[in-house]
Amino acid sequence: MSIKYMEEYRDPEISSKIIESIKKLSQKKVRLMEVCGTHTMSIFRSGIRTLLPDTISLLSGPGCPVCVTAQREIDAFIELAKEDDVILTGFGDLMRVPGTDSTLQKERAAGRDIRIVYSALDALEIARKNPDKKVVFSGIGFETTAPTIAASILSAKKMGLDNYLVFSAHKIVPPALAALMETGEARIDGFMLPGHVSVIIGTKAYLPFFEQYQVPCVIAGFEPADILQAIFILVKQIEAGVLKLENGYQRAVVFDGNEKAQKMMHDVFETVDAVWRGIGTIPKSGLKIRKEFESFDAQKIFDVTVSDSKEPEGCACGEILIGLKTPPECPLYKKACTPVDPVGPCMVSTEGTCAAYYRYCI
Amino acid sequence: MCLAIPSKIVKIENTIGTIDVAGVKREISLLLLENASVGDYVIVHAGFAIHKIDESTAMESLKYLRELGSIR
Numbered sequence: 001m002s003i004k005y006m007e008e009y010r011d012p013e014i015s016s017k018i019i020e021s022i023k024k025l026s027q028k029k030v031r032l033m034e035v036c037g038t039h040t041m042s043i044f045r046s047g048i049r050t051l052l053p054d055t056i057s058l059l060s061g062p063g064c065p066v067c068v069t070a071q072r073e074i075d076a077f078i079e080l081a082k083e084d085d086v087i088l089t090g091f092g093d094l095m096r097v098p099g100t101d102s103t104l105q106k107e108r109a110a111g112r113d114i115r116i117v118y119s120a121l122d123a124l125e126i127a128r129k130n131p132d133k134k135v136v137f138s139g140i141g142f143e144t145t146a147p148t149i150a151a152s153i154l155s156a157k158k159m160g161l162d163n164y165l166v167f168s169a170h171k172i173v174p175p176a177l178a179a180l181m182e183t184g185e186a187r188i189d190g191f192m193l194p195g196h197v198s199v200i201i202g203t204k205a206y207l208p209f210f211e212q213y214q215v216p217c218v219i220a221g222f223e224p225a226d227i228l229q230a231i232f233i234l235v236k237q238i239e240a241g242v243l244k245l246e247n248g249y250q251r252a253v254v255f256d257g258n259e260k261a262q263k264m265m266h267d268v269f270e271t272v273d274a275v276w277r278g279i280g281t282i283p284k285s286g287l288k289i290r291k292e293f294e295s296f297d298a299q300k301i302f303d304v305t306v307s308d309s310k311e312p313e314g315c316a317c318g319e320i321l322i323g324l325k326t327p328p329e330c331p332l333y334k335k336a337c338t339p340v341d342p343v344g345p346c347m348v349s350t351e352g353t354c355a356a357y358y359r360y361c362i
Numbered sequence: 363m364c365l366a367i368p369s370k371i372v373k374i375e376n377t378i379g380t381i382d383v384a385g386v387k388r389e390i391s392l393l394l395l396e397n398a399s400v401g402d403y404v405i406v407h408a409g410f411a412i413h414k415i416d417e418s419t420a421m422e423s424l425k426y427l428r429e430l431g432s433i434r
Binding site: 091 | 367368390391393394395403405407408409410412413415419420422423424428430
């Protein structure tokens with residue numbers, strides 16, 4: 001059965017013609033970063049890397065939520081799961097991420113109550129059914145996920161649920177782009193901006209970044225034709241020397257974004273400095289629960305002390321996340337670190353760059 | 363994380379919608395969407411509809427893509 005608004009963008013005939021157009025246009029050597037982990041997967045799955053001319057290098061960026069989560073936060077989730085009256089909930093990707101000494105999966109095997117949910121509302125339902133437990137949601141993800149968590153907190157308040165808590169490790173994208181440009185090490189000539197973060201924040205949210213750094217930017221969808229279109233737009237801007245912030249995912253992204261979702265996110269969260277794996281502290285790049293909602297803030301309710309968080313020795317996730325290294329350049333890749341027995345988060349998450357390289361045999 | 367499959371709303375009850383993706387049905391929250399109606403195609407993230415696809419915009423961008431592919 002064909003799926004409307006999707007199959008058309010997988011049409012090989014359209015894609016191969018766009019590739020031809022890119023080949024005709026591309027002269028300068030360029031390094032383009034796809035910020036979003038889902039873009040990385042789609043690029044590998046569709047074989048786009050192998051079809052592009054040699055002039056174009058694609059770098060994967062810090063857009064995989066699990067991957068950029070700081071080791072300290074992973075360790076905090078594990079500590080929370082060890083509390084006797086806690087049911088820890090979260091998305092599946094987190095389960096196997098190695099903390100300093102353990103993983104959520106190991107803790108679950110040891111008898112801790114840890115549950116994978118599809119949506120924050122599922123966690124809310126678990127809280128409703130278990131009034132004698134504290135149900136903590138391990139909140140990771142970007143502006144796409146944060147409004148859904150905000151909505152869950154607002155719903156909990158409305159329902160009078162006082163045993164639902166969120167540990168917010170949410171992060172926002174535009175400050176990370178600025179951090180990448182500030183270091184300058186990855187030499188990025190253009191950004192493919194994340195499609196679904198942009199659904200929420202709109203094209204307008206990137207304007208201050210674009211105006212400050214004057215680097216080609218295009219919001220991209222997730223199907224092969226969407227990604228190729230985005231590459232075409234970036235190459236065209238670079239070849240012509242006309243730099244712009246463009247929206248290449250118009251069926252999903254509007255200039256102002258989803259204002260209802262933005263309002264919920266801003267009502268519940270405020271920005272705070274946050275630590276990103278591989279990048280370090282980025283000013284105002286994290287989301288913290290506002291004082292008004294602090295009775296839902298797991299960081300206020302629990303005194304989670306994490307001692308000596310350490311990133312895995314030898315793991316190059318940090319450098320891979322900012323485009324400085326590719327997975328084959330990591331000494332652990334395919335040796336000590338595989339999807340079955342991952343050392344770093346970039347190999348755990350289905351959106352991780354190492355997992356993508358591994359799966360598609362590079 | 364970002365499953366980009368546009369899903370059709372087939373039922374709405376209060377703030378919960380039922381979507382149908384190629385025959386598979388599931389419930390989603392409509393809390394983040396203004397004015398959702400049965401028959402709308404929406405983008406879903408982590409159990410929430412986050413955007414309603416505007417048909418005419420989708421058709422226009424597809425037309426643009428086809429033209430892009432025929433640049434000589």
